[in-house]
Amino acid sequence: MTRRELISLFGGTAIGWPLAARAQQKALRLIGSLCGVSSETYAPFFAAFRSGLSDTGYTEGSNLAIEYRWAQDRPDRLPTLADDLVRRNVEVIFASGGSPLVAKAATATIPVVFVTAGDPVAMGLVASFSRPGGNVTGVNIFTAELVPKRLQILHELVPGVTTIAMLVRGGKEYFVPEVTDAAAKMGLQLRVLDTRTEPDFEPAFAKLAQLRAGALLVSTDPLFTERRDVLVALADRYAVPASYAWREFVVAGGLISYGASLPAAWRQAGIYVGRILNGDKPADLPVVQPTTFELVVNLKTAKALGLTIPPSILARADEVIE
Secondary structure (H helix, E strand, C coil), rough: CCCCHHHHHHHHHHHHHHHHHHHHHCCCCCEEEEEEECCHHHHHHHHHHHHHHHHHCEECCCCEEEEEEECCHHHHHHHHHHHHHHHCCCCEEECCCCCHHHHHHHCCCCEEEEECCCCCHHHHHCCCCCCCCEEEEEEECHHHHHHHHHHHHHHHHHHCCEEEEEEECCCCCCCHHHHHHHHHCEEEEEEEEEECCCCHHHHHHHHHHHHCEEEEECCHHHHHCCCHHHHHHHHHCCCEEEECEEEHHHHCCCEEEECHHEEEEEEEEHHHHHHHCCCCCCHHCCCCCCCCCEEEEHHHHHHHCCCCCHHHHHHHEEEEEE
């Protein structure tokens, strides 16, 4: 082989490598993830999201790239992060952790798939559950609708309590008027504890004695879900029976929860993102709502609080943690 042939051979290989790399990079579909919290405590949910993507033929790092944007509990950062995803021309935006409205405001063309605890129709995310219209669809995990049921279960668990407090964030009333009516019918008084940031948690718990509240309902908020270990520890320190919406709180040591499965919701969102990548239109994908709910009880926590879980609750429990 002549020197010129050798140079030609290696020169052509050197040129071919970056071309092949660029071709492989172009083969990756690109989506964005916008989330109002941080990645650490939401990791199990995003694992479920990627599982849903896998069900539709997409694997991160193989034929899919995901641009993650985390607001780190700073809602004011979400618009900038959403705009960045739009500038990167992602094919779909997955919006969770309190970000769906911001994602919708950022684009009218890029499909948006959400997981939200609020009513997406009332929020203005979609036109209807069955026909979302526009570029937005996703998964609605019931919250406000289940609060009366959670109140009833908590009352059944601590029947001697006459005043129950409810922890909310930012003045948001996650409970519907029917909840106060339900409390009145049970002979209960409902008190609201408002928080905005994590430093507000402990002062809120400190008010429980002042309000003479013998039990606590913790409402749904991305910050509460992310800081579930902190809230569970405070409930333990103040020795208050507390009810949560999600199983993850009870796994962390909380007393009882009743609500939809968060991993199932995130997995369904992953399936929807994959279907859109495969050609489905978000306007044609109805908003998914859970049809089953989990009742989870922690017997160790109940024992520490000096409570005996009624047989009626144990009989209905989907999971009992000992």
